Amino acid sequence: MELNKVKLKSFQVLGWFSVITGIIALALLNISMLSGYDLSFMEQLSFWISSILISGLIALFGRNSRSLGLWGIGIAVYLGIFTAVIFILGWVIMPFP
Amino acid sequence: MGSYNEQIGSANKTGLTGKMRTVSRWKLILSTFTIALMIVPTSYMLTFAYYAFGTKSTTLMDTASKVLYLTEPNTALEEMEFEMEFSLFSMDLSFDQYKQIGSELYPVRHYDLHFVLDNLVDKKMTSNLDRTPPKYPTQTNQWLVHPAQGMPEFNSGHDWQVLAGLPDETVVEAYLSFNDLYKVIDVRKEFPGIDVVWAAIYTGTEDEMLSADGDVVSPLGYPVQPDRTYWSPFRDSMSHEETFLQLLKELQPYEELAAEVSSHKNLKLQERIEFIEQNGFTAYGAVITGPKQEVEALKDSQMIRHMKLGEVKLWN
Numbered sequence: 001m002e003l004n005k006v007k008l009k010s011f012q013v014l015g016w017f018s019v020i021t022g023i024i025a026l027a028l029l030n031i032s033m034l035s036g037y038d039l040s041f042m043e044q045l046s047f048w049i050s051s052i053l054i055s056g057l058i059a060l061f062g063r064n065s066r067s068l069g070l071w072g073i074g075i076a077v078y079l080g081i082f083t084a085v086i087f088i089l090g091w092v093i094m095p096f097p
Numbered sequence: 098m099g100s101y102n103e104q105i106g107s108a109n110k111t112g113l114t115g116k117m118r119t120v121s122r123w124k125l126i127l128s129t130f131t132i133a134l135m136i137v138p139t140s141y142m143l144t145f146a147y148y149a150f151g152t153k154s155t156t157l158m159d160t161a162s163k164v165l166y167l168t169e170p171n172t173a174l175e176e177m178e179f180e181m182e183f184s185l186f187s188m189d190l191s192f193d194q195y196k197q198i199g200s201e202l203y204p205v206r207h208y209d210l211h212f213v214l215d216n217l218v219d220k221k222m223t224s225n226l227d228r229t230p231p232k233y234p235t236q237t238n239q240w241l242v243h244p245a246q247g248m249p250e251f252n253s254g255h256d257w258q259v260l261a262g263l264p265d266e267t268v269v270e271a272y273l274s275f276n277d278l279y280k281v282i283d284v285r286k287e288f289p290g291i292d293v294v295w296a297a298i299y300t301g302t303e304d305e306m307l308s309a310d311g312d313v314v315s316p317l318g319y320p321v322q323p324d325r326t327y328w329s330p331f332r333d334s335m336s337h338e339e340t341f342l343q344l345l346k347e348l349q350p351y352e353e354l355a356a357e358v359s360s361h362k363n364l365k366l367q368e369r370i371e372f373i374e375q376n377g378f379t380a381y382g383a384v385i386t387g388p389k390q391e392v393e394a395l396k397d398s399q400m401i402r403h404m405k406l407g408e409v410k411l412w413n
Contacts, residue, residue, distance in 0.1 A: 019127060019131075020127070022131070023127060023130050023131055023134065026131065026134035026135065026138070027134055029134075029137075029138055030134055030137045030138070033137055033138065033141055033185075034137060036184060071128070071131070075131060078135060078138075082138050082141075082142060085142045085145065085146075086141070086142065086145060089142075089145035089146060089148075089149045090145065092149040093145060093148040093149050093153070093154040093155070093181070093183070094154070094181055095155055096176070096177055096179070
């Protein structure tokens with residue numbers, strides 16, 4: 001009973017962790033784009049995406065934390081699509097390195 | 098006893114709903130944040146998509162590059178040195194313009210163009226030229242003058258004197274206006290030891306520098322020397338004349354933008370392309386570069402009506 005409670009609690013904590021990390025990542029992305037400078041954050045984007053994704057996936061297993069998990073995964077997928085679009089279109093619109 | 102249990106139950110329930118309310122409030126706040134923070138990255142993706150599939154960034158770059166080759170005498174650009182920067186719904190394009198003086202290329206101008214989508218909203222140009230062409234070209238202040246035009250605003254005799262007074266160890270750029278229309282090949286034959294770098298082509302409007310609608314037009318012409326640089330639109334061109342006409346046609350859909358990039362306000366490409374197609378290519382002026390002494394020796398040429406001295410550099 002107690003163990004179950006701890007398990008549920010940790011799913012919820014991971015869910016919130018996933019969402020909040022996702023929001024921080026989005027905020028940093030905004031800052032780096034609006035300031036016009038490449039922050040070191042952009043280089044670590046894959047690390048951020050994977051930690052949001054992993055914690056979100058784990059949070060999916062708890063019934064109460066499922067929505068949080070989906071939310072986190074949503075942010076991670078958005079960041080992934082953003083990186084891919086910018087990378088691929090970047091090649092198209094800038095014909096030289 | 099019963100009422101006590103009920104009280105406890107309702108107290109627990111209130112606590113639970115209170116906690117749930119806090120959680121749902123936080124969820125609402127954070128979801129608003131999430132959506133708000135997605136606005137800028139999404140706009141960024143839309144900007145990139147616009148420059149990749151809408152009006153292409155490379156089209157804007159090519160238009161800027163072509164119009165300078167065709168309207169600014171003796172121009173070369175290096176495409177590898179084009180810098181592009183993208184921000185929300187806008188693009189910055191900056192590059193250097195070069196001139197051949199003697200046998201070397203010198204950077205003479207730096208352009209900073211700011212586009213919002215495909216509109217050129219800001220153009221900054223810094224110039225290193227010692228002799229700057231008129232900022233606002235009019236009917237009479239051009240440096241290359243058609244034979245049918247009256248006296249230009251510059252004093253040709255004075256420029257020949259200045260040329261004569263230059264040290265022998267210099268190379269110069271000179272703008273020659275002819276006393277008739279000539280084929281470019283004949284012009285090159287006439288000036289054997291000298292590089293003819295740009296030929297100004299008669300397009301039916303240069304006798305008065307006015308279009309059919311009465312607008313002051315730009316000179317149009319093309320680089321004469323073979324250009325093997327990778328970025329030049331005249332690279333591998335078998336006939337510069339044909340490439341010139343081809344480029345004019347390619348510029349036509351973007352004429353408004355091209356006119357904004359150029360220092361000349363009107364290109365009037367439609368009527369000028371038609372004129373060239375009917376009458377062929379004849380030059381009324383040319384820009385040459387070479388050692389001072391050899392340019393000075395042209396003073397007696399029957400072909401030349403006016404000479405405007407351009408840039409002067411030490412021997413190279």
